[in-house]
Amino acid sequence: MLTWDNHNSVNGIREYARSARASVRYVPLSGPELRVAESDLVAALGAGRGSLARRWDRAGRRGLFAYPAQSNFSGVQHPLGWVELAHQQGYDVLLDAAAFAPTNRLDLSVVRPDFVCLSWYKLFGYPTGVGALLARRTALARLRRPWFAGGTIRAVSVQGDWHRPMDDESAFEDGTLNFLSIPDVEVGLRWLDSIGVDLVHSRVGLLTEWLLERLTTLRHDTGGPLVQVYGPTTGAGRGGTVTFNLRHPDGTLVDERLVAREAAAAGFSLRTGCFCNPGAGEGAFGISRRSTRQRLLASVDTIDTYLAALRLPTGGAVRVSFGLASTATDAERFVAFAQSTYLNRGVGAESALPPRLRC
Ligand SMILES: Cc1ncc(COP(=O)(O)O)c(C=O)c1O
Incomplete structure (x- = not known):
């Protein structure tokens, strides 16, 4: 059992389950905030009790429930209380803390999932390095x-x-084992402790709220909004990841690859695309199950034909993520860049972009 909102590195576990003939079920996202309705989760965890009963294993377990503590797409923080909820229904729980742990305290004496995966390097602001699967x-x-x-x-x-x-x-x-890198984790954790993860959390929360407030109020002279945010537009129940597309004055989307290029030239390190989280993307862009199934079979030669078949205006979005190194100046500079580059700018520059080879 998984939420739509999952990184592909968790989605991929479904293929192990399938090859062992386990059933795989997804819990959908609903509403513009891209959250999971708890009633949908409760229904899914309890669903098919009779028919699935035979599939409980010898230890009396029904399966694995995997979800992210924080979405790497929308920044949504899914409730940690779901760990206990799923346990009560007989599930083991894999909590993906990769996007959550860098700016939030996770107390495993209170929240007690069976497995937690995380990437240590993301806690320290490195682009790559070692990660871990913690298991009871x-x-x-x-x-x-x-x-x-x-x-x-x-x-x-x-x-x-x-x-x-x-x-x-x-x-x-x-x-x-990567014994040259593993000791860095201890040094990194001590350094993070010396700053205080709670302080990082408050700083990131303030920057995120400020950015959301600014982005959602920017308007072209036509009155149309410059920014379309995917996920919560306030600071409640979310972390420091803000995902959005920019719009032209006529309402069409600015191709996210153009934004990636222009932002990089201006010194911003933004992630663009689908962020390896296709389920949250399908929720954000309103793609239905029927259309993904039919279209996938019919036209998946290139990403461009897939997007055209789904009638999607672009291939993904733009993501701003704040972390312990982010400052108010970074956020202010980014808003100034978005304003000066995209406000009242017409369509055109997109035509020079090469075809998309992958998502
Ligand atoms: C929520 C989440 N899960 C999993 C991953 C995968 O992490 P890694 O590339 O370190 O395996 C990421 C990376 O961005 C992530 O944000």
């Missing part, structure tokens, strides 16, 4: 690996054709 020992003990790799076995025989896995987490740590 009881949850780890339920996992079965269909293969082994170097470093994961106690003993193995080639001629005897048997292997004995390690009993602890090292049974899941393939190959040579």
